[in-house]
Amino acid sequence: MLTMTRASLASPIPLYLQIADALRDRIARGVWQQGQLIPTLEQIAGEFDVARVTARQAVQLLMTEGALTPQRGRGTFVSAAAPSIKPVQVVTNLQELAEMYRSTTPELLTVDENSRVPAVGASLGTLAPAYTHMKRVHSTDGALYCVISLYLDERIFSTSPERFRTQTVIPLLMDLKPCPIAKAHQTLTIGSADAETARLLRVPADSPIARVERVFNDRDGLVIYYADVVYRGDVVRVEMDLGGTSLRKK
Incomplete structure (x- = not known):
């Protein structure tokens, strides 16, 4: 289980934004690819050792950005391809x-x-x-x-x-x-x-x-x-x- 570090907990950046950054990074690096089903809120909360509401805030932020899309009865999927950054x-x-x-x-x-x-x-x-x-x-x-x-x-x-x-x-x-x-x-x-x-x-x-x-x-x-x-x-x-x-x- 990946817990939030002391530095993360002491950071002025809210926990849900830090988790959203980590999830966004997975999409950017292709760990989560377009069309892929992501873990449940319970699994994300457990991975980062935070409350379910914090995990939901992070996922909802990525939904707002268009990176994730919920599908009723199926879960949440990656809707945006990983951005291509020129070296x-x-x-x-x-x-x-x-x-x-x-x-x-x-x-x-x-x-x-x-x-x-x-x-x-x-x-x-x-x-x-x-x-x-x-x-x-x-x-x-x-x-x-x-x-x-x-x-x-x-x-x-x-x-x-x-x-x-x-x-x-x-x-x-x-x-x-x-x-x-x-x-x-x-x-x-x-x-x-x-x-x-x-x-x-x-x-x-x-x-x-x-x-x-x-x-x-x-x-x-x-x-x-x-x-x-x-x-x-x-x-x-x-x-x-x-x-x-x-x-x-x-």
Whole structure:
């Protein structure tokens, strides 16, 4: 039996939403396929060690979303096919990164915009006088795949605020004449989704995620762009050409 962990119980996210996330994830991964009969409310309640009413709330939420359909006398069935999320390739140079954003054309949902300074160490560069901070959720074909918290030098943002609000920032920076990016660096780490990230990406809390810290500096070492990007762990793909050795016959 899968019981809710202490972290889950202490989470500000209601239990039925956490269970709905777990059930939604099963559909997304194809564990529950379209047309399949799902377990009963009693079985779901027993699996997660919660009350039947909590299990019913979770299932009803997925019914509202159209993922599940009840059939009188038969049970509840998966009505929506698993969403297809294109893998996100981790690239290793700035030009490829810009092209990736141009080719994928993610759908943007800004969940916050304000003036805020990034909390970065001096080793990453000198901070600009002011930044525009935007927190966004990226999706493709309606499937959410990353949350990005980015900071853009206010002086650059003010040159074309509407475009920076409605388009991906990196291609816009690359198209500026002259391009202000003199140095670009990113760091990839693996972790698990916190409650807020899980809510925005609609995945279970503590799901695996890939976090990318991305920093662009101008020629004077000023941080003109800083981003903390969190990708769903199941969409990230890393490919590395390790080369090879040729065997010589003696």
